[in-house]
Amino acid sequence: MWPLIYTFSWQEVRHQPWRHLAAVLAVMLGVALAFSVHLINNSALEEFQRATRAVNGQPDLEIRPVQGDFDEALFGQVATLPQVRIASPVLDATLRMRGADGQPAQLRLLGLDALVLPAVAPALMPQSAPGRNDDRLALLLPDRVFLNAAARALAGGAADALTVLGADGTARRLAVAGSVAATGPALAVMDIGAAQSLLGRAGRLSRIDLRLAEGADRGALATAIRALPGWTPALRLAQPQDDAERISNLSRAYRVNLTVLALVALFTGAFLVFSVLALSVAKRAQQFALLGVLGLTARQRLRLVLIESLALGAAGSAAGLALGLGLAWAALRLLGGDLGGGYFRDVAPALRLDAGAAATYGVLGVLAALAGGWWPARAAQRLPEAQTLKGLGDAATGAGRLWPALALMAAGGALAHAPPVFGMPLAAYLSVALLLVGGIAALPWLILALYGRLAPRLGRRLLPLMAVERARRMRGSAAIALSGVVASLALSVALTVMVASFRESVTRWLDVVLPADLYVRAAGGSGGDAAPFDAALLQAAERLPGVERGVGQRLRSLQLDAALPAVTLLARAIDAQAPGRSLPLTGPVLPAPPGRIAVYVSEPMVSLHGAQVGGGLPALDAAFGLPPGRFFVAGVWRDYARQFGAVALDRADFTRLTGDSAASELSLWLAPGADEATVRAGLRRLARDRLGSEDALEIASAAQLRATSLRIFDRSFAVTYWLQAVAIAIGLFGIAASFSAQVLARRKEFGLLAHLGFTQAQVRRLVAGEGAAWTLIGAVAGLGLGIAVSAVLVKVVNPQSFHWTMDMLLPAGRLGLLCAAVVAAGTATAWLSARAAASRDMVLAVKEDW
Numbered sequence: 001m002w003p004l005i006y007t008f009s010w011q012e013v014r015h016q017p018w019r020h021l022a023a024v025l026a027v028m029l030g031v032a033l034a035f036s037v038h039l040i041n042n043s044a045l046e047e048f049q050r051a052t053r054a055v056n057g058q059p060d061l062e063i064r065p066v067q068g069d070f071d072e073a074l075f076g077q078v079a080t081l082p083q084v085r086i087a088s089p090v091l092d093a094t095l096r097m098r099g100a101d102g103q104p105a106q107l108r109l110l111g112l113d114a115l116v117l118p119a120v121a122p123a124l125m126p127q128s129a130p131g132r133n134d135d136r137l138a139l140l141l142p143d144r145v146f147l148n149a150a151a152r153a154l155a156g157g158a159a160d161a162l163t164v165l166g167a168d169g170t171a172r173r174l175a176v177a178g179s180v181a182a183t184g185p186a187l188a189v190m191d192i193g194a195a196q197s198l199l200g201r202a203g204r205l206s207r208i209d210l211r212l213a214e215g216a217d218r219g220a221l222a223t224a225i226r227a228l229p230g231w232t233p234a235l236r237l238a239q240p241q242d243d244a245e246r247i248s249n250l251s252r253a254y255r256v257n258l259t260v261l262a263l264v265a266l267f268t269g270a271f272l273v274f275s276v277l278a279l280s281v282a283k284r285a286q287q288f289a290l291l292g293v294l295g296l297t298a299r300q301r302l303r304l305v306l307i308e309s310l311a312l313g314a315a316g317s318a319a320g321l322a323l324g325l326g327l328a329w330a331a332l333r334l335l336g337g338d339l340g341g342g343y344f345r346d347v348a349p350a351l352r353l354d355a356g357a358a359a360t361y362g363v364l365g366v367l368a369a370l371a372g373g374w375w376p377a378r379a380a381q382r383l384p385e386a387q388t389l390k391g392l393g394d395a396a397t398g399a400g401r402l403w404p405a406l407a408l409m410a411a412g413g414a415l416a417h418a419p420p421v422f423g424m425p426l427a428a429y430l431s432v433a434l435l436l437v438g439g440i441a442a443l444p445w446l447i448l449a450l451y452g453r454l455a456p457r458l459g460r461r462l463l464p465l466m467a468v469e470r471a472r473r474m475r476g477s478a479a480i481a482l483s484g485v486v487a488s489l490a491l492s493v494a495l496t497v498m499v500a501s502f503r504e505s506v507t508r509w510l511d512v513v514l515p516a517d518l519y520v521r522a523a524g525g526s527g528g529d530a531a532p533f534d535a536a537l538l539q540a541a542e543r544l545p546g547v548e549r550g551v552g553q554r555l556r557s558l559q560l561d562a563a564l565p566a567v568t569l570l571a572r573a574i575d576a577q578a579p580g581r582s583l584p585l586t587g588p589v590l591p592a593p594p595g596r597i598a599v600y601v602s603e604p605m606v607s608l609h610g611a612q613v614g615g616g617l618p619a620l621d622a623a624f625g626l627p628p629g630r631f632f633v634a635g636v637w638r639d640y641a642r643q644f645g646a647v648a649l650d651r652a653d654f655t656r657l658t659g660d661s662a663a664s665e666l667s668l669w670l671a672p673g674a675d676e677a678t679v680r681a682g683l684r685r686l687a688r689d690r691l692g693s694e695d696a697l698e699i700a701s702a703a704q705l706r707a708t709s710l711r712i713f714d715r716s717f718a719v720t721y722w723l724q725a726v727a728i729a730i731g732l733f734g735i736a737a738s739f740s741a742q743v744l745a746r747r748k749e750f751g752l753l754a755h756l757g758f759t760q761a762q763v764r765r766l767v768a769g770e771g772a773a774w775t776l777i778g779a780v781a782g783l784g785l786g787i788a789v790s791a792v793l794v795k796v797v798n799p800q801s802f803h804w805t806m807d808m809l810l811p812a813g814r815l816g817l818l819c820a821a822v823v824a825a826g827t828a829t830a831w832l833s834a835r836a837a838a839s840r841d842m843v844l845a846v847k848e849d850w
Contacts, residue, residue, distance in 0.1 A: 004296075008287070009308050012280055020312065023269075023276040023369075027316025028323060030266025031365040035324030035358065037259050040331050043352045059088070059120055059209035061218065062238045063225065066623035067558045067569070069204040074230030078208060081224055083216035088120045089113055091195045092206035096165040096522060097186075100156030104523040104695070107151060107164065108187045111195025114139040120209050124189050128178040129160075142194045144177040151186035152179065162188075164198075171692055172198065233622035238562035260429060264491055266368050271484030273312055273372030277305060278480075281376045288380050289388035302381040309373025310366060317365030321358050325351075375480060402445050408438030416792045425800040432494075432789050439785040440486055443479035447471055447777050463762065467769030471777070482778040489779065489822055493786020496814055498793045499717050505806035506713055507706075509640055512584040514702040516551070516667035518676070520683060523698045531555075531662035537690050541666060544682040546674030552663025554654060558647070560619040564608055567645035571654030574600070579635060583648060586805065589635040590614050596632040597653050602639035602646040604803035609645060611636075620647060624657050643802060676701065764834040771830020772823060779819040786815075 013020050063078065072089060079087040091111035099105045110124065117125045126139050126146035139146070145162070147155060155162040155176065163171050180189050196202045212221065222237050281288070288301055296304075329351050412434030418427035451472040458465040471478050520541070522532045531554055533541075542550040554571035574582055576598060579589055583600055590613055592598035599620065605611040609619070617631045624630075631649075639646050655661050670679060684694040691697070700708075750763050758766075787810065794808045 004291075004304065005307060008291075009304065009311075012284065012308075016280070019276050019279070023273045023312050023372075024316040024319065026269030026272040027266065027313055027365045027369055028320040030263065030269040030368065031317050031320025031361050032323035032327060033265050034259055034263050034364070035321055035361040036327035036331065038357050038361070039324065039328035039351065039354065041259075042354055042357070043328070043332060043350065046352055060212045061210040061221070063208040063210070064236050064238050064559055064562065065206070066234050066236060066560060066619065067556055069201060069206050070232070070235060071230060072203050072205045074228065074235075075205060075208055077228045077230050078210065078225060081221065083213055083221040083224065084210055085213040085216075086116050086119050086211040088116045088209040088211075089192055089205050090207045090209060091192050091199070091201065091204065093195070093199055093201075095188075097151075097154065098163040098165065098171070099154045100159065102695075104165065105154050106186065107154070107162075108185060109145075109164075109195060109199075110187065110189050111192035111199075112189055113192055120211060123182040124180050126178050126180055126189055129176070139177070139189075139191050141177075141191075142197065143172075143174050144194070145174045145188040145190045146178045146180050147176055147189075148180050148182045148184070148187040150184065151188055152176075154186050165692075165696070174198075232625065234625055236559060236562050263364075266364065267491075268484070268488050269316070270368040270372035271487060273309055273369045274375060275484060276312075277309055277373045277376035278379070280308075281305060281380050285383060285388050288383050289385040292383065292385040293389070298381045298383075301383065302377045305377035305380045306370060306373055309369045309377070312373075313366035313369025316369065317362040320365055321362055324361070325353075402442065405438045405442035405445070408434045408441065410438075412438060416796050420800040423800075425797045428792055428796040428800065431792050431796070435788050435792070436487055436490060436785060439490070439781060439788075440479070440483045443482060443486065443777070443781055444475040446781055447475040447478055450777065450780070451773070463766050463769055466766055467773045470770055471773045478774050478777070482774055482781070485775060485778040485822065485826065486782045486785065489782025489819070490785035490789055492818060493783055493815060494789035494793055496818065497787065497790035497808070497810060498798075500811040500814065501790075501794050501806050501809040502717075502798075503710070503713060504809045505638075506640055506709065508807070509584050509638055510706050510709060512580075512582070513641075514705055515582070517670040517702060518668040518679065518683075519700050519702070519705060520666040520668065521664065521698050523696055531660070531664045532691065533663040533666055535661045537686070538663060538666060540686055540690070541668065541683065544679060544686070546670055546676075546679045546682070548669045548671040548674075550666055550668045552651065553665045553667065554651065554660065554662065555664040558620070558623055560609060560617075560623070565644040567605065567609070567647060568642045569654075570646055570648040571651040572648060573652075574598075574648065574650045576650070583635070583637040584639075585635050585637050587613065587636055590632075592632040592634055595630075597630055597649065597657075598634040599631050600635045600637050600648045601633055602637055602642065602648075603799075603805060604639075604643060604645040605647065606636060607799070607803040617647070626657075638804060640804060643804070645803075764831055767834030768827050768831035771833075772827040774830075775823045775826025778826070779822050782822070783815065783819055 063074070069091070075087060075089045078084060089112075091109075093109045093111075095107045095109050096104045097107040112121070112124060114126065147162075151162075152159075160176050161173055162176060163173050165171055174188075174190075180187070190198075196204065210221075212218070225231060225237065288296075292298070292301065332351055412431040415427045415431035415434065418431075421427060451468045455465065455468050455472060458468060520533075533552060538550055538552050541547065551573050554569075556569040556571070557566045558569050559566045572582065576591075579585065579600060585600070586603065599617065601609075601611045601617075609617075611617060611633050613633050613636060615633050616629050617633060618628050620631045621628050637648065668679070670676065680699050683697060683699055687697045688694045750758075753763060753766075754760075791808065794806060799805050
């Protein structure tokens with residue numbers, strides 16, 4: 001077999017290097033995209049987990065509040081328990097700092113007890129800067145901070161001081177006394193007493209980290225802690241690994257979706273391998289037949305073509321792994337670890353190789369090539385030797401049975417209703433695959449149904465009749481040739497519908513959540529739970545010339561479940577009689593019963609926290625220290641900004657419960673005819689007078705926020721347009737290869753047509769008509785399958801993956817142009833393939849039978 005591979009297969013590659021190189025490049029591209037996405041996500045996840053472990057340290061148990069902070073009296077009570085070996089108090093806050101470029105930026109501040117840090121969080125142990133005289137007591141001194149690498153970069157590298165901004169805009173200068181080894185976003189460490197003084201939170205803690213005594217029972221300790229006088233229902237016991245694990249679990253579906261999307265290129269690459277080998281087998285049909293006469297068995301011909309496809313897959317996989325490694329390295333250097341999902345924002349990971357993943361994606365590339373080479377190999381195996389040597393070709397037209405195709409599509413429809421598996425829409429992915437395979441398997445019957453009715457209507461038009469009749473009578477061959485176009489067009493249609501639906505849903509969502517003219521927040525972000533706008537500042541903003549009214553919104557983080565990321569509490573003005581004016585509701589609204597407080601939850605709250613309309617939120621009751629059943633879920637709303645969940649309640653209810661009238665953000669409505677620039681100038685003056693600097697505020701109009709949001713959306717989905725183009729190009733290449741193979745096998749048929757009086761132009765028009773007839777069927781099937789697949793993506797994959805819904809939109813104009821482009825391109829490729837068949841010597845092709 002090996003001598004035959006060199007003398008027979010290798011010579012074909014040498015004579016047609018570009019065609020085989022295209023197949024190798026298709027496999028390479030699919031492997032590279034999938035492998036690079038895996039490496040980027042895996043590196044980002046590992047870096048996030050490492051940074052989380054460094055900041056959280058190595059405790060055995062943590063005590064955290066549901067929201068805000070808690071009384072440090074509990075610390076003294078916990079520290080005396082016999083099961084506790086070390087108790088470490090922590091004050092955690094997010095501040096705004098002024099960077100070296102003068103611009104505000106976010107800085108995480110940790111107030112810690114230096115005496116217990118080596119045993120609990122060694123990565124946070126301060127290292128004094130060289131040359132300082134107070135190095136031994138630096139952490140205990142007020143206004144001394146120790147920065148990690150990211151914070152030092154923001155502060156200017158060798159800077160010996162930094163300026164932080166309080167919630168009221170007052171600036172405080174802190175001395176940089178040294179560094180900490182912890183990685184991740186900008187972080188500063190200081191003594192917990194100094195941090196409490198700096199933040200004005202004396203006697204308050206954010207969490208307590210516990211190291212247990214040897215042999216201590218966690219269950220008994222948890223019971224003992226909950227029995228302490230300082231324990232309240234608003235506190236939670238959490239495992240230290242929860243922070244990393246919950247991001248890993250929630251991002252799993254996102255990472256899998258990205259990988260599946262990247263594998264679309266590999267899926268279409270399999271069809272390109274099929275096209276290349278189908279053309280190659282058709283060109284070498286008489287050589288295969290001669291080898292058969294000389295003793296090469298049908299099974300050996302099958303093995304020979306499969307070895308050729310294996311070689312294409314192996315070469316493409318090897319090159320794809322190398323390219324994927326380079327793409328991942330470049331993406332991590334240029335873009336960081338976040339690919340648009342928001343899970344790994346502000347993470348700058350180093351590339352981490354994964355030998356297991358490399359082997360997996362390499363094998364996938366080889367298997368894709370083998371799958372693409374299977375049908376050509378079977379064609380070589382079934383080759384009728386005597387008939388082929390006479391140049392009569394393969395007249396197989398079988399279409400198989402219809403029921404397997406219908407069964408596959410029915411199974412795909414049933415799987416679309418299956419629940420997620422391990423938080424991922426695995427059944428939905430299988431549903432998409434079965435719909436595509438079933439739809440492609442039903443192509444012969446679609447051709448028969450449509451062209452069987454059309455053929456009698458073309459009795460007086462010879463060339464169209466011949467094109468339609470060939471498609472109808474050779475429907476098995478037509479279905480095989482069209483499979484690549486149908487698969488690629490279906491996926492392109494599905495992605496087009498999904499992206500258009502998502503974009504339209506985001507646009508409608510922005511219409512509801514951005515009703516005001518101007519939006520104001522603190523520069524550099526809102527600073528976590530900080531509320532820099534007090535009631536006096538809001539009133540001053542409302543009195544500015546040109547402002548008709550202003551509304552504040554309070555944001556607060558809630559840790560309702562230790563195993564899930566924090567949700568966001570939004571205290572905003574909500575009209576109980578018409579909540580849909582300020583919230584994009586997804587269903588009916590129930591009025592709150594007397595004595596209960598209405599809240600509105602976002603869709604992730606339903607899927608992640610089990611909230612239901614008409615029910616309560618016990619965790620939220622506990623967070624506010626209220627008896628169970630006080631909060632009432634009145635409705636569900638759509639929120640694309642906070643993917644881990646949000647709870648909205650009327651700001652008046654929030655102020656009544658907490659006494660907190662400050663705001664995190666301001667929304668301003670301008671009076672008719674007011675000049676926006678004048679209002680902006682007034683806000684900057686207000687910031688200078690009240691917050692100490694004109695650049696202490698970020699001011700944006702609703703149009704700016706809308707444009708920015710949609711620009712980010714388009715950039716996030718730009719890769720899908722590129723993947724659509726690749727898929728369509730590969731499918732059209734398959735059509736071109738199929739027609740090239742056919743016209744080579746039909747040279748005698750074209751010669752006979754020439755003897756009957758057909759001109760070269762008529763032969764080219766005939767083949768172009770066949771291309772139009774075939775790709776028209778492909779466009780119809782691809783459109784129908786694509787809409788079915790898009791319904792699965794929009795209604796099943798998206799809610800199961802990201803816990804929010806969208807309205808399905810069919811962009812008719814865009815889909816029509818896409819199908820028309822495919823038909824036009826298919827017709828053009830068929831016409832180009834016919835040029836060789838309609839050459840001047842096609843008459844001589846009949847002489848071979850004389």
